[in-house]
Amino acid sequence: MASGSGSISTSSKSKKSKEDIGWKYHKLVDLNNTSRVMCNFCNKVTIGGITRAKRHQIGIKGDVAACPGCPQMVRDELFANLQKKNLKKDMMSSGNSFDDEFGFGDDEKEVELRELPRGFVGSTLSIGGSKNKKAKTTGGAKGPMDLFMYQKPKVVLEKRKLKNDKEHTEKLLEYHKSQWIRYEVTRMSDSWTDRKQRSIINFLVNSPVGTMFIKSIDASSFVKIGEKLFELIDGVVEEIEAKNVIQLVTDDGSNYVVAGKLLEEKRKHIFWTPCVAYCIDFMLEDIGKISKVKRTIQRAMSLVGFIYNHSSTLNLMRQFTNNIELVRHRVTRFATTFLSLQSVYKHKTNIRKMFMSDDWVNSKLAKDFKGVKAMHAVMAATFQNGVLYALKVIGPLVSILRLVDSEKKLAMPYIYEVMGKANDGIKRSLNEDASKYNEVLDIIDRRWECQLYRPLHATVYYLNPATVYGTPNMD
Secondary structure (H helix, E strand, O other), X not given: OHHHHHHHHHHHHHHHHHOOHHHHOEEEEEOOEEEEEEEOOOOOEEEOHHHHHHHHHHOOOOOOOOOOOOOHHHHHHHHHHHHXXXXXXXXXXXXXXXXXXXXXXXXXXXXXXXXXHHHHOOOOEEOOEEOOHHHHHOOOOOOOOHHHXXXXXXXXXXXXXXXXXXXXXXXXXXXXXXXXXXXXXXXXXXXXXOOOOXXXXXXXXXXXXXXXXXXXXXXXXXOOOHHHHHHHHHHHHHHOOHHHEEEEEEOOOHHHHHHHHHHHHHOOOOEEEEOHHHHHHHHHHHHOOOHHHHHHHHHHHHHHHHHHOOHHHHHHXXXXXXXXXXXXXXXXXXXXXXXXXHHHHHOHHHHHHHHHOHHHHOOHHHHOHHHHHHHHXXXXXXXXXXXXXXXXXXXXXXXXXXXXXXXXXXOHHHHHHHHHHHHHHHHHHOOOOHHHHHHHHHHHHHHHHHHHOOHHHHHHHHHOHHHHOOOOOOO
């Protein structure tokens, strides 16, 4: 009877596994072994079934390397499916709801937590649970309610670690606060949108001893109102003592411009500075709207998307590029686009060879409308010329983006210098032909004058020894 029940359980488990959404993007190495699974995008074989294979494609760090070729839409689909499953598991779990429903408050739980660890002193612990059987009866708990009150060692250890981490963070914050009095600091805000579409603002303080996170605020109800943002930011400045703050750094949306100017009016010693990375990214977005650049980017992304959305084409492409990827993700969307354009241009000969190969010509996709369109794009000289033009006007700005996003070197003393070099570089790459670069430089100048032309940038430029002693003729 027991064996019959076991076989039913195994077969239902196997059936459930075969219905998993992950099989759309994976295949078995051996049909008789569901443990060894191959990724359709990079051909990596993972051991541990479809669940571990999906973690590889989603890019969850831990026990498996992330897939370098998985399209973003596939990652999103698999991640959403994983979230749905986790939510279902949470709903099935009754531990917390039982405590709430039957009135077991925090005090009773704390008693259990204080008592339980004593049973583990000198015991051999594993993260999954205890090897000490006596530990389960520790704390004097007896009777049928033990099942609901027992806390696993993993939970106890995690709570202990959380408490220790909290104490460490509080001590670290106190140390930073003591240094803020010695050094004047920069107050920074970083806004982002979470999966529930809430507008979250992170507040941080930067000083010579490092950057310290202060708190996060859900600003969904007022984030677009500059005056409300000013009240919030001013309150945070007051919390960390306004006399210690000399600079406020935010993104450069119109709401933050209003908030920054209001703060400068109220507190004369504080400079508002928009984030350089945001400004450069906006320059890139504006350049991306130029018809020639926009058309080229659309065609290039369509080509790359077609290749990566079909595993057969993706594998064929890798054969011709020696497994070098066309997609390399970076911090901003335009930096990623630039690197993709760079790869398309660098490997244009190999990609053309791929579309002329027998494997491609004999495939079904060669007769597909999108396949024909992709092939024509690669073969067209106008497309390749467009890619080269886009690289010439975008490249210098992406280099600045790398500088300001890097933590290896302070960027502010070099902003004036690198912006001037970027303009000169664009002119030289286009053979000093004003008709080709005027529109691009107008965009850069417009963003520069209204956002990046700040007193602090000018000050640190002229106080930078590398600038002063490296430039013989300074006004």
